[in-house]
Amino acid sequence: MRIGALAGLSTVLAGCVSTPTQTVGQGEIPVLLGPAVRDNVTPMEGVLACFADRLAATGRPPIMVAVGDVKDYTGKYSINEGNAITQGGALMVYSALGKLAGAVGIAERFDPMIAERELSYLDRRQLGDGRHHELAGPDGVQRVPWLPYYGGSIKQSDYFLIGGITELNYNINSGGAEAAVNQVGAKRRVYSQQVGIDLRIVDTRSLEVVKTVSLTKQFRGYEVGLNIFRFFDSDLFDINIGAKGQEPLQLGIRAALEEAVVRLVSDVTNVDYRPCMELRGQRLVETPAEALRTVPNPDVSQSGNGNGRGAAMNLTPASGGHVAARSTQIAFEFGASNLTGAALALLDQIAASAMKGRVDVVLVSRDTENFDPGKRDALTDQRVAAVTTALASRGIAPAAVRIVWRPDPADTSIHRDGPGLQEIAKLTIGG
16 A cells, blocks of 8 residues: 555656657657757857947958867866866857857868868869859860869958866855754755866967956855655655756856957957946846847958958058058969959959058969960060059059069979969069
């Protein structure tokens, strides 16, 4: 009788934990179905949306940020449960940048294997898109099944983020109480632990560490319980009832990394993040940051910082009136001296910048061009003349176009400039 009562009690308790089930295929056992998939939100959603709006309000083109390896440096490992800390810190940082919804550009550097493989196919003229393309050759126009490539399709990064999770301190403080009378008792316990992260932002070109940030986050947990262990008549009853919970550790790490990203990007963009920190709450925000945005991102589709394939380097003059030190490439097809539509569009930008300061230009062609020095020099003259004429029609005097380098007539080597390209001349325009 008592066994039946205990069995009935177990059935009642099982009914208290009700989870929907579904049988999908005939003969299968039912599958438990939990809550639906949702956006992975944190208490930082409002802060991220606010900061992205402040970046967009400046009207400046977004900086391009890459992410290195953000590792777990705590060394905490359990043979039963594995690593205590997430091994996906870099992925969380990428997602934090993504929550800025285009106010910051993101460059893939964590796993570029597929892109590098396809670029190698391009360089070997093995990659196609199912169509034929017309290219100018020494014997006229030729139709080829492979995609032509002149380099410069990979967008450069301005900065990259790197660092790791460096602290995991267990049970930094705990307390509670437990009492029992005649083997009937109750208990309550609270405990906490702490995690620390260290992140830095680095200038990609100089490898100078621009800013570091070190953040820490405490996590709390609780445990309550009631137990009975005593005889009633000749029967021994052992009953334990309780509950315990803990703030999600990896979710807290994600929120800490998101705040670190905001602080570091704030430093390199000179956009103050602190007014947005008032939106940081103690509860999860149900709406993701992208949906909270109110300021549209600036339109940079026509600028050198746009996302177009093969876009030119930044042509915005610096404070001294000169463009940035990086040179702009103008590519010519194999054996041709005429300018393509993309090159003509690029010359529009060069002419506009040359009226404000000096622009450095490199003329490039396929590295498969290996003409004798006489033919090479004649072709170089024609290509320089084509650029000079095109700039003259855009208001730049021919005298403002100066050749600063070209191969010596006795030089038969290939001066490479990126995959599949060679330099044929260097020019300065304006200034």
